[in-house]
Amino acid sequence: MPSVCFYFQVHQPMRIKRYSIFDIGRERNYFVGGEGKTNNEMILNKVSGKCYIPTNRTILGLLQKYPDFKVSYSLSGVFLDQLLEFAPDVLKSFQDLVDTGQVELLNETYYHSLSFLYSKEEFREQVRSHKKIIKDLFGVTPRVFRNTELIYNNDIAREVENLGYVGILAEGADHVLGWKSPNFLYRPKGTDNIKLLLKNYRLSDDIAFRFGSKDWKDYPLTADKFASWVSGHNGSGNTINLFMDYETFGEHQWEDTGIFNFLSALPGEVLKNPDNNFKTPSELIRDFDTVGELDVPQYMSWADIERDLSAWRSNDMQHEALTAVYELERAVLASGDEVLQKDWRRLLTSDHFYYMCTKWFADGDVHKYFSPYETPYDAFISFMNVLKDMKIRLSESEKQKEHSVPIKKMYAQT
């Protein structure tokens, strides 16, 4: 009896506006007031209208109609920051979902960052701050972790286990699984208790990528057809993990593809077969044992056909930008300047490096589709210019501290 486990990723980066060398030292609002697709407030409002508001309404209706329907979300901290600032009504609609008790929230890094790859301290700090904001806004404490873009390997699993989580999510990549099925739970190599949930990428991508594609052989995808594929796994798996971006609904697949009708009909169709049910990640972990160990020494992710790290670091620009931003870590933290620290962390968001990706760029692939910049080169230039400005700010705050020391000393003496 396969359980269906939905996990939706909800994330919006703070995009850097076009930031030229002439802005350095003058303009400190890197993320505010951008033109076109770099205007974060405008993007958030647009996606809220097309996706978050209607999808949350649909999901809420389904949760009320089917008490056995369950879903899970991971809401990035940068996304929640933007809801707090620009769209409190959307935040409220997510809170309403969580209040049903049928929704599980997962933890991730607050800034949707690649910090695990560059700084374990920063990684832990971001996991901690994400846990806190989820507790503050939703009153729950997540027990399951998903790393940025499902970036995963044995080391991450071990680290996450040490942080106290009972489960972790990853891509069910063929090159890692081989003959193994993603429809079971596994024990990551080198861990004791944590359980690994793997994305069934075929069925997930049928919804997320192929749903509206007219040249797909299974087009049009109906809820009963999809439910029959789920039921087809009876006896050959514990769970069908459907992991996808939440923006699938209404933003990547537009409303006119029928995606909302599909979503509305799906729980009913799945539950028609009494062998099927819905579970959240924690429920899977509670109800199923692992079937074996999975050894993933190399990093994998859910990005692109390569499902590795190449979306964020395959060219020299990406390497330079990543190295340069993490080199500032110590100085930024030492500055004690909270505004500066927040800005710096916003620069750690993985999307900035994704926009610099040149892989397949000329073929107009998804990187181009999702990028607010005309070219990967523009993304790089704005990013590096912002880093330069940040260095100026660092030296300014350094000087201020120098000045403040003698004053403090004077006070101490008197």
Add this chain to the structure above:
Amino acid sequence: MKVLMFGWEFPPYNSGGLGVACWGLTKALAELGIDVVFVLPKSVPIGATHCNMRFADSYGEISFRKIETCLTPYITSAQFMNMKGRVVGMYGGSLFDEVLRYAELARDIVRDETFDVIHAHDWLSFLAGIEAKKMTGKPLVVHVHATEFDRVGGGSVNQFVYEIEREGMHYADRVVAVSQFTKNIIIEKYGVPEEKITVVHNGVEEKNFIGVVGVPEFVRQLKKNGKKIVLFVGRITLQKGPDYFVNIAKRVSEYMDNVYFVVSGSGDMEGKMIEDAARSGIAEKFIFTGFLRGDELDSVYRSADMYIMPSVSEPFGIAPLEAVQQGVPTLISRQSGVSEVLSHALKADFWDIDDMASKVVGVLEHKSLQKTLREFSLKEVTKINWKEAAQKCILLYNKF
């Protein structure tokens, strides 16, 4: 399939991109099995073996004569009259008489040749193409490499040239535009129905081997001292945005003091460019090489850290692709056809000096950016070839 083509210039007797494009296209057509008879208005020794050459001025007794002439496809009537006083040409009258004369002389060639399609390149040969169609009833393709609106770069359009262009486009069975950018101009300014126009992007001849070319001495000296070089290649005319290049140079110099600006080309705005640079106090940062071709041009490309094309209105623009072939990162005007086919380049609006300058500094300051641009554009440029352009033309011919 046999095509009668009317052109105006052909390498090595070319003053710019039109001749290069005609060479590339005819060569690729010949390789795909198309017979091309290429007609030029005047006799010049052409080394091409891939198509039959005909010279309208000496038809019947092909003689190889170098004719001193001031005709180029890029000249305006006023400039022509001005230059005529200094050049001893064998032609009488104005540029427009030359165009009319070409159409008349073309008649003899048309009478003797058999062909299936007529293909005329740019306005100077449109009348010859029209004449050929009138005589034979064969389908006419006019190929627009540039319009009068591009050439005057925002200035006032010559009515006579405009009329010929317009007549050619309307009389033709099919119009080929070298870019979507040009297609839009043809629709908006010439009133040609959209469905009559096909976009055929130019290609660039593959550099099979990069010759071992020395770096010019002045460049070697600069480079030795850690100086950076930003390059402009093209005719120094309003269309190519030389004034914007000076403004970009000025802005970059405010930020970096080790950058030199090399201008390779000649044209009527050269004097103004020098004056502007001097007025901006950056004259010593400018180096004018004059018009270069072949190895000399290659060596300048190779020594550049970056190439800029700030054109005001560029129907296509082959130079950035040549720069890419030499491994030079490029920044190109969005108001160009080449920006439609080259993704791995930086792009900016020609009037946005700050954006242009910021991108120049970005490239000069970051080795990783240079390397990535170079690596990916080199890969991309191999796909921008004449074979593809020729195939599109053949598809067009086959529809008649």
